[in-house]
Amino acid sequence: MEQGVSNPGVISLAAGLVDQDSLPVDEVAQACARLMAHPALARELLQYGATPGYAPLRDLLARRLAEMDGLAPGENDLCGDRVLIGAGSQQLLYLVGEVLLDPGDVVLADAPTYFVYMGALESMDARIVPVDADDDGLVPESLEVRLDEIQRRGELDRVKFIYVVSYFNNPTGMTLSADRRKQVVEIAKRWSRASRIHVVEDAAYRELSYFGDPPPSMLRFDPDASTVLYAGTFSKPFAPGVRTGYLVAPRDLVGALVRQKGHHDFGSANLTQGLVLEVLESGAYDRHLARLRTIYGEKLRLTLNTLQDALSPLDPQVEWTRPTGGLYVWVRTPAGVSTGMDGPFFRDCLDEGVLYVPGEFCYPPGVEGAPTNFLRLSFGLADARRCREGLNRFCRVLARCAGAS
Amino acid sequence: MEQGVSNPGVISLAAGLVDQDSLPVDEVAQACARLMAHPALARELLQYGATPGYAPLRDLLARRLAEMDGLAPGENDLCGDRVLIGAGSQQLLYLVGEVLLDPGDVVLADAPTYFVYMGALESMDARIVPVDADDDGLVPESLEVRLDEIQRRGELDRVKFIYVVSYFNNPTGMTLSADRRKQVVEIAKRWSRASRIHVVEDAAYRELSYFGDPPPSMLRFDPDASTVLYAGTFSKPFAPGVRTGYLVAPRDLVGALVRQKGHHDFGSANLTQGLVLEVLESGAYDRHLARLRTIYGEKLRLTLNTLQDALSPLDPQVEWTRPTGGLYVWVRTPAGVSTGMDGPFFRDCLDEGVLYVPGEFCYPPGVEGAPTNFLRLSFGLADARRCREGLNRFCRVLARCAGAS
Numbered sequence: 133m134e135q136g137v138s139n140p141g142v143i144s145l146a147a148g149l150v151d152q153d154s155l156p157v158d159e160v161a162q163a164c165a166r167l168m169a170h171p172a173l174a175r176e177l178l179q180y181g182a183t184p185g186y187a188p189l190r191d192l193l194a195r196r197l198a199e200m201d202g203l204a205p206g207e208n209d210l211c212g213d214r215v216l217i218g219a220g221s222q223q224l225l226y227l228v229g230e231v232l233l234d235p236g237d238v239v240l241a242d243a244p245t246y247f248v249y250m251g252a253l254e255s256m257d258a259r260i261v262p263v264d265a266d267d268d269g270l271v272p273e274s275l276e277v278r279l280d281e282i283q284r285r286g287e288l289d290r291v292k293f294i295y296v297v298s299y300f301n302n303p304t305g306m307t308l309s310a311d312r313r314k315q316v317v318e319i320a321k322r323w324s325r326a327s328r329i330h331v332v333e334d335a336a337y338r339e340l341s342y343f344g345d346p347p348p349s350m351l352r353f354d355p356d357a358s359t360v361l362y363a364g365t366f367s368k369p370f371a372p373g374v375r376t377g378y379l380v381a382p383r384d385l386v387g388a389l390v391r392q393k394g395h396h397d398f399g400s401a402n403l404t405q406g407l408v409l410e411v412l413e414s415g416a417y418d419r420h421l422a423r424l425r426t427i428y429g430e431k432l433r434l435t436l437n438t439l440q441d442a443l444s445p446l447d448p449q450v451e452w453t454r455p456t457g458g459l460y461v462w463v464r465t466p467a468g469v470s471t472g473m474d475g476p477f478f479r480d481c482l483d484e485g486v487l488y489v490p491g492e493f494c495y496p497p498g499v500e501g502a503p504t505n506f507l508r509l510s511f512g513l514a515d516a517r518r519c520r521e522g523l524n525r526f527c528r529v530l531a532r533c534a535g536a537s
Numbered sequence: 538m539e540q541g542v543s544n545p546g547v548i549s550l551a552a553g554l555v556d557q558d559s560l561p562v563d564e565v566a567q568a569c570a571r572l573m574a575h576p577a578l579a580r581e582l583l584q585y586g587a588t589p590g591y592a593p594l595r596d597l598l599a600r601r602l603a604e605m606d607g608l609a610p611g612e613n614d615l616c617g618d619r620v621l622i623g624a625g626s627q628q629l630l631y632l633v634g635e636v637l638l639d640p641g642d643v644v645l646a647d648a649p650t651y652f653v654y655m656g657a658l659e660s661m662d663a664r665i666v667p668v669d670a671d672d673d674g675l676v677p678e679s680l681e682v683r684l685d686e687i688q689r690r691g692e693l694d695r696v697k698f699i700y701v702v703s704y705f706n707n708p709t710g711m712t713l714s715a716d717r718r719k720q721v722v723e724i725a726k727r728w729s730r731a732s733r734i735h736v737v738e739d740a741a742y743r744e745l746s747y748f749g750d751p752p753p754s755m756l757r758f759d760p761d762a763s764t765v766l767y768a769g770t771f772s773k774p775f776a777p778g779v780r781t782g783y784l785v786a787p788r789d790l791v792g793a794l795v796r797q798k799g800h801h802d803f804g805s806a807n808l809t810q811g812l813v814l815e816v817l818e819s820g821a822y823d824r825h826l827a828r829l830r831t832i833y834g835e836k837l838r839l840t841l842n843t844l845q846d847a848l849s850p851l852d853p854q855v856e857w858t859r860p861t862g863g864l865y866v867w868v869r870t871p872a873g874v875s876t877g878m879d880g881p882f883f884r885d886c887l888d889e890g891v892l893y894v895p896g897e898f899c900y901p902p903g904v905e906g907a908p909t910n911f912l913r914l915s916f917g918l919a920d921a922r923r924c925r926e927g928l929n930r931f932c933r934v935l936a937r938c939a940g941a942s
Contacts, residue, residue, distance in 0.1 A: 149584060150585075152580055152584060153580070157579040157583065158573075160569075160583065161569065161570060161574075164569040165566060165570060168565060168569070174560070174565070175557055178560040178565065178776040178777070178778035178779070179554060179557060179776075180553075180555075180772070180778070219624055219801070222803060223802040226800060226801050248799075251800060252800040255796075255800050372585040373585070374808055375805060391660075392660070394656075395656060395657040396627070396657075396801065397623075397624040397627050397631070398625075398653065399780075400624060400780060401624070401779055401806060403780075
């Protein structure tokens with residue numbers, strides 16, 4: 133993989149990086165200049181901040197989220213003091229694991245799912261139980277079947293949360309439907325006994341929607357604000373380099389999360405938090421996001437059209453998802469074509485000059501019967517020209533393999 | 538404590554914050570403008586970075602450290618690939634704990650010591666064993682006595698590292714002497730059996746030296762680069778708001794530390810790392826540091842003179858340290874005057890309008906016989922005028938109490 137990444141002749145459709153050319157250089161330059169032009173504010177941002185995050189940013193995020201979710205200000209207790217800021221949503225998801233899990237505890241997750249977080253959970257000795265997902269995201273009936281199995285084993289009290297990448301999932305690109313959001317929250321509440329089963333909603337890709345608005349978050353379906361933890365980020369819709377994410381947590385978990393954040397780093401960089409607040413308040417963020425949506429929307433259309441043109445003759449041997457946002461398309465290769473890094477298909481793609489993420493990485497470790505003929509393509513990093521070229525290379529190899537299999 | 542902090546009439550000599558008025562507003566504004574003026578570089582800094590940190594910054598830090606320690610480039614294996622960047626040195630110290638410790642493992646630490654890290658270690662169920670310290674820092678003989686006691690209990694293999702705030706210690710202000718640095722490293726090597734005993738050197742205050750140069754770091758005395766982990770930060774000598782620290786680790790620990798950092802946040806903000814590199818390379822950092830040394834040096838002199846004038850009549854009932862750097866002075870009150878937050882002395886100080894950190898916070902939790910008549914004063918945050926006024930208030934209360942006791 134490293135060999136492919138460092139070879140400039142290889143086009144990476146593997147990396148989860150964002151579009152390089154559209155990174156907000158002018159927006160950051162202007163925001164930083166504006167902030168530093170006010171000495172008292174500038175000094176506040178260069179000093180230590182508060183462990184949970186910069187209060188004005190926490191408040192603004194609560195208001196923006198409420199608006200996105202169609203909630204009145206403060207409805208469902210969506211307030212700034214339930215918002216924590218961290219080093220990307222990753223750090224906050226890690227803290228959630230540390231606070232909610234003891235070794236051996238169970239996390240239910242839609243499969244396939246975000247592999248980096250699975251690795252983090254595994255490092256905490258969590259047991260990850262996969263739940264089926266389809267084009268509308270996690271399947272509530274499958275969730276109940278899993279919970280029932282766990283209860284029969286007498287281990288229901290070990291289930292601590294349900295993890296869902298709820299918008300334009302990494303790796304499938306699929307979004308959890310509005311109906312199912314409500315069902316998932318209700319299932320979590322209904323199956324909570326001595327200890328609560330939380331829902332951890334990873335909304336990293338929410339704002340990368342290119343064709344219509346996605347459904348409200350699960351916070352909307354949690355009127356007593358007891359169940360849902362919502363993780364968002366500025367990495368995908370603005371700039372990974374500011375490394376700023378946020379979490380909305382039930383009030384009774386905030387203290388423990390902040391304490392743990394204090395142990396880690398007693399608060400993320402005040403400067404980048406001030407910068408994010410500035411681009412939000414000035415409107416630069418929303419303008420940048422509108423531009424991003426156009427750019428990614430075109431790359432997504434190009435990706436789906438290229439796959440359609442090249443691979444439709446292989447239907448139904450080959451299938452792929454049709455997301456309306458995010459950075460990924462999930463491809464099923466013919467049953468005989470294994471996508472693993474040790475196999476000939478991966479090698480052939482590398483020889484042709486294109487990289488993808490093997491699907492096996494996207495299933496929780498140790499899952500039996502995880503399929504070996506899936507892969508993730510990302511149209512995030514490369515520009516349209518390289519995206520098209522990379523996809524053409526990929527489709528050529530796939531057509532060859534499918535013909536031979 | 539919170540009540541005191543939020544009351545503007547109260548002068549905080551408690552906070553570990555840095556001097557507010559000298560924060561490098563212009564330096565940050567200029568560095569950010571320069572970086573954003575180069576679109577390719579700017580985009581690199583706004584994209585995801587590498588988990589261990591921004592490579593040019595890692596390399597430069599290795600070179601600067603070698604120079605500070607009187608080492609030739611690469612001597613003692615002091616190279617950029619042994620340097621990790623994190624969210625302040627705190628995050629890196631936390632990672633060190635996670636990687637080196639199992640629950641119940643032993644950390645030896647000079648007492649009193651940095652209480653935030655003791656809290657983090659406690660959260661990992663480490664056992665902290667205090668080692669005596671005097672005006673030359675941690676006492677090597679006391680270290681050997683502790684190790685011998687632990688060996689007799691058959692627990693030597695549970696000792697994982699020795700933690701030392703080696704420059705202008707928080708809270709005492711004292712620096713570990715050059716001779717003792719060598720001895721501490723040798724003791725760690727000599728007592729290492731099946732598992733290595735590392736030395737974790739917390740050098741957060743190293744560059745805040747106001748009267749002469751402090752000794753080289755313990756990296757200098759670790760020729761095979763097997764034993765010492767060195768943690769530094771840009772929070773104290775530049776700006777806490779950039780939240781950038783660094784760690785030099787033995788080569789055989791780098792992989793595990795980077796893996797754990799990957800679980801936490803897969804890398805700190807590229808943008809602030811680029812900013813730190815820019816101020817280092819442009820010379821802005823060194824110029825700022827020279828200015829800081831003057832400002833803090835004057836506040837330290839003022840602090841020691843004020844204490845001398847007001848408290849020398851109380852000698853030897855009252856004693857205090859005479860640091861030559863850092864942000865703290867450590868005060869011993871008369872034996873009958875307890876400094877805890879529940880006691881009348883703390884309350885009297887608050888009534889007079891001044892806050893300090895009770896010394897009991899600075900001893901590892903659960904240490905028997907930790908003295909109750911010490912406290913930490915910080916001249917970091919307040920400007921000279923408020924510093925003097927705060928100290929006068931403090932000395933008035935102390936003189937009253939000492940007279941009454």
